[in-house]
Amino acid sequence: MLQAVNEATTIRQNRVPEVTVDFWLIKLMAVTMGETAADYLAVNLGLGLTATSIIMSAILVVALVLQFSQKKYVPWAYWLTVVLISVVGTLITDNLVDNFAVPLTTTTIAFSAALLATFAVWYASERTLSIHAIFTNRREAFYWLAILFTFALGTAAGDLVAEHFDLGYLTTGVIFAAVIAAIAFAHFALKVDAILSFWLAYILTRPLGASFGDLLSQPVEYGGLGFGTIITSALFLAAIVAIVLYMTFNRRSSDQIGGLKA
Numbered sequence: 001m002l003q004a005v006n007e008a009t010t011i012r013q014n015r016v017p018e019v020t021v022d023f024w025l026i027k028l029m030a031v032t033m034g035e036t037a038a039d040y041l042a043v044n045l046g047l048g049l050t051a052t053s054i055i056m057s058a059i060l061v062v063a064l065v066l067q068f069s070q071k072k073y074v075p076w077a078y079w080l081t082v083v084l085i086s087v088v089g090t091l092i093t094d095n096l097v098d099n100f101a102v103p104l105t106t107t108t109i110a111f112s113a114a115l116l117a118t119f120a121v122w123y124a125s126e127r128t129l130s131i132h133a134i135f136t137n138r139r140e141a142f143y144w145l146a147i148l149f150t151f152a153l154g155t156a157a158g159d160l161v162a163e164h165f166d167l168g169y170l171t172t173g174v175i176f177a178a179v180i181a182a183i184a185f186a187h188f189a190l191k192v193d194a195i196l197s198f199w200l201a202y203i204l205t206r207p208l209g210a211s212f213g214d215l216l217s218q219p220v221e222y223g224g225l226g227f228g229t230i231i232t233s234a235l236f237l238a239a240i241v242a243i244v245l246y247m248t249f250n251r252r253s254s255d256q257i258g259g260l261k262a
Helices: 002-011 021-044 048-070 075-099 104-126 137-164 169-188 194-217 228-261
Strands: none
Touching (some): 021 048, 021 075, 048 075, 048 137, 075 137, 075 194, 075 228, 137 169
């Protein structure tokens, strides 16, 4: 009987992390790196958008296979997928804008519609959009598809504000930070729905991170601080690895303590 209970618990383990300060910190770093890494691969290495997109999409598929095979939340597999999907989401928008001359206003609207459609189908299928119950392949597939569209949408919205409206990277970052702060206030003080608040904040952390990534990496003459994509990407990658190692260690310690208590 005990074995059956343990097996049922394992099968229904949530495959994504709890939403904590660590979660938002590493997510913000991941999206910042996604912006600078995409620029580095496509521009600095001279691969171009098309080749970079094909290579990174193939690597993302491998990461998703690894992630789906875990059947539970494993920090390194989950956050590797987030970093890669951030890069691919950025490249999707960049390809549409740069290679196919699709206006930023159009891509912003299109990805908004795609994300809403994903949520609609997800809810119709599962009757929930909660990230606290991602324990089946179908729910996880909806989850990652929604995240891909949040990154593509966030890239389009961030570029629209920073470049199309010519507000600059710092001003754009401050604007999105203020909106996220307003969402947090609405959730904690006004009790706005947690799922709605989460997904709105998740979308907006993409342009927030991208804006500060561009601010750090872009040349001074283009409104940046001139650190370059290599240094910026390396710094944020190192921070991501350090936090993931910390989260992995803490998780293993908690599991060991839980095993002793059981």
